[in-house]
Amino acid sequence: MPTALPRPSGEGHEEPMNWKPILSLSAFLVVPCLAGAQAIPPAPAPSPSPAAATPTFPSQIELVTVDLVVTDKKGAPIPDLTAADFALSEDGDPQAIASFEAVQLPAAPSATPRPRPVISTNTAPEVHTGRTFMIVFDDIHLAPPQAHRAKGAVAEFLKSGVREGDRVSLVSTSGSAWWSARMEAGREELMTLLKRLDGRYIPDMSPDRMSDYEAMRIHVYHDPQVEDRVSRRFEQYGASTRQGTTDSSNSSSSGSGLGTGGDPMVEGKASEVYFQAVTRNRITLQILERVLTSLAATKGRKSLILVSEGFIYDPNLDDFKRAVQASRRSNVAIYFLDTRGLTGMPDYFTAQFGPPIDTQDIGAAFTENLEASEGSESLAADTGGFTVKNTNDLGKGIQRIADESRVYYLIGYNSTHTQRDGRFRKIEVKMPGRKGLQLRYRKGYFAPLEGGKSPLDRRAAGPGDPDIQAALDAPYDEGDVPMRMTAYVFDETILGKASVLVATDVDLSSFSFQEKENRFLDTLEFLLVVAHRETGEYFRYDQKVEMKLQAATRERLVKSWFPVVRDFELAPGGYQAKIVVRDKNSGRIGTVVHEFEVPDVSQFRVSTPVLSDTLQPTPEGQKSAPRPSLLARRTFASGTMLYAEFDVYGAAKDKASGMPKVTAGYVIRRLDGEVQTIANPSRIQPTSLGKLSRLVGARLVGAEPGEYEFVLTVRDEISGKTLELKEPFTLTAAVAGN
CATH class of the missing domain: 3.40.50.410 (von Willebrand factor, type A domain)
Incomplete structure (x- = not known):
């Protein structure tokens, strides 16, 4: 299975994790913190709420936005309205509309969904x-x-x-x-x-059942009428008291709220149900x-x-x-x-x-x-x-x-109330001269509080950082820290599961390094979660990477991006991986989501091909076959050598020799069909243990920049099964001197 480049010695160390170590491709000093990972089954209780993110409501000259829906009496949305149709006020004071946007989406769904990318990135934010x-x-x-x-x-x-x-x-x-x-x-x-x-x-369908509302009225408000009503029902339905006898003493004071001072059984049940x-x-x-x-x-x-x-x-x-x-x-x-x-x-x-x-x-x-x-x-x-x-x-x-x-309006205004007092500001939108229409919008907002947050802003302390957790929960990627992510599925590790590498490259060019004693200091904080679609099981890693880099190392990492690679043992099915990265010095956060499939490991299949333009260096004093560097990118320069490595699993075996017979060939072509390179199918020679692996390479001389695909065809000559994989990549202009 392809692995990351070994880390050169002399500039850093990394302590082992509890489960799987981080695979680093460059030299740096790493001090892992808050490390931990486990497979977590669906839990009955959620994580505590994160702290509220910075609000987008007015603070002096900040813009307040109101999301507005207008419908007729039958509930049908009203399109084609303009800013002149609306009048807006805050706490009774008129407000001038500063921005207005009318949105109308098509009535029918599209029939051409976008394909799932091989490499996911936040460098081109989703529109x-x-x-x-x-x-x-x-x-x-x-x-x-x-x-x-x-x-x-x-x-x-x-x-x-x-x-x-x-x-x-x-x-x-x-x-x-x-x-x-x-x-x-x-x-x-x-x-x-x-x-x-x-x-x-x-x-609860038992004779002594009690609704949540009844329980609250009895336990919190000591409502005698509700307690009497429940006591009558308990008697009528044959519920027993705690002493095992039918208690009807309260029924004689029906509705009066007086009598014995309460039914202990009813009050005890109310406490239980209420909590x-x-x-x-x-x-x-x-x-x-x-x-x-x-x-x-x-x-x-x-x-x-x-x-x-x-x-x-x-x-x-x-x-x-x-x-x-x-x-x-x-x-x-x-x-x-x-x-x-x-x-x-x-x-x-x-x-x-x-x-x-x-x-x-x-x-x-x-x-x-x-x-x-x-x-x-x-x-x-x-x-x-x-x-x-x-x-x-x-x-x-x-x-x-x-x-x-499907039809809505976004109205923005600069509030004339600039006090940072934390008070609730009531918003009112009207349509003068238009009758019979219904308007739905938020009724107001809480102004920011000078010097701090209101009591309602406090959140229970959770196991992780609230800002990182909020970024993890958000449905869209955040691009303040550019990243790209991909996944590689390899061989079977334990029964029914596959070895999977999730690789992320982080752009350090915007990190706010602090220089001290000829070293550049910063901390990269990240949270990685991989969730299984079919079961809800997920894996979570929370770690800090403290970097103390020499100038040359920092420059190299800025150019090549900082790699974070994690390996997992995953069951077949669909997965969604999301990573949150924060530059501790600046507080900037980036997120990216990648979706991938793990196939049935018992079937005839091919590992995710590793496409790369570089080979891993051979450790000094060792002899080993060259291996391509595992990358989280698919962009290569024209004229470079493109390497591809893949393994084949699940092939049938010849009865006489006990070995598989598999052939493989490939084509490199532009997406418009123009062929750049062809390698005709040839047999993959198995190892003595029957393992099938192949490394191929092609120099892309004269290839014009553009979108290409590496099309791999693998055939099991014994069973007759054929697989075809299409791996897209991008060629850029040739590098001078390459």
Whole structure:
């Protein structure tokens, strides 16, 4: 398997990691910190919320942006409006519109999605021509039947509701999924991930069941009417007290709020149910806040779709306030898709589960059914979105969200209120002279606070840096630190898994090195996460690389870029790798995402070809076959020698000799079909152990700059199977003197 260049001695050292060491291609002094890696199964609780990113709301002359949707009475979006159609005010004071953009996307999806790149880079930032959707699948608030119906609605949205250029992320509150993809190329990945999600909430159908709303009213507010109602139900449905007898003492004081001072069984049950609800609600709200915070720097129309049965509104949880604040700061509308469908009486109040409910409690039961989702509905109302409820056609409901986001307006203004007091500023948009139209937008924002942050800005301390975590969560790449990333899949390591190298090159030219004693000092901090699409399992590395470079080494690294290579043992399936890199001295952050597939290692296959224009140096005093340097780039100069190395696995073996018989040939050609080099198929000679490996090289003399591909054809002469791989690369102008 190709490896990285060995590190020359004399300028640095690296301590071994717990799992796999970082593979460095250049000389530098490295002091790893915070190292660790493990395969982590889906967890029931998410990581704590990261700190809020720098907000994009007014501070003296900063621009406030308002994302606005205008619909008619039937909910159809209104296009072709201008800035003159709107009047805007903040805290009642008129504001002059400084910028205006009308966006109208095509009604039908594109049929030509972009192909997945072999090399992913953030040097050419993704153009935000589409919308950004964050679908939060609240599986800890979804029972399996409702989850199944919700998955159908989300699948329909992915098929017909998105357009080329849209960015869609699918996040589960249980922690089993966080996957972002550009449409329409990423549709199948999201559909595959959606299939494995399911509801994790199992409703209590026991005789002493109690709703979250009832539990809150009893435990927090000591509501005697609710407690009496629950006591009557417990008696009617045959629930026993803690002493094992039927307790009807409170029923005699029905509705009075007086009597024995409370039913111990009811109050104990209320405490249990309430704290379980608080745990679930806090997890969901923290995930919502984390998702919303990650969108702070994203431009264009941003929507969060909460797919859930809903949850109660608990004013004792600051998490509600923080979620709303994060939404307003990030200018994101929350839409709540109520998966309960048509609702009336809760199922466990019907004769299916016991005697009919007492007639005096019917009204309260209906009210409780509404209160059960008040928390999620209030989030939608407070952030400029809406709730889809009381319908069994969830697909049509989620399509409303897509249609509404197809036509929208971005209005910017410079606030006349420049005080940095942390107060909430109310925004109001009107359309003078236009009646019968509905306007949806965020209701305001929190001004920055002079000298610090408001209490709601505080986040619970997490295992990692909050700024790096926020960059990891963001759906788009950040380009302040240029990078490129690729993946190489090689041989089988353990049963059913393949050896995979994830290689990243980091541009150090913008790093703020500090010179001290003829050395250039800086720290490269990075977080790498590789997630498995089919299972949700992921690997996470968090490390700091302290660099003390000589001038010549720094200059060389600036030209060649700094390599970070990690090896993994991965099961077959789809993977998404994302790395976050920060220059500690300047605070600049860069991110890049790369998607790749690991094939079934038991099948006839070829390793990812290593294309390179350089060979690894042979260590002094050793004799070994030349190996190409593993690169995270596919750009070479015309006239250079192009090397390609690959291995073949899973070939059938001859019964007589026990050895495989495999031939391979290749063609180097321009994408327009013009052939540069042809190598006819020839047999690959196996080693004594039957290993099949080949290194080829071709000098690209006279090749014009442009886009090319290395087309490799491999044939198993025994089984008759043939494989063809196309590896794209770019030729630039010849280097002088090469």
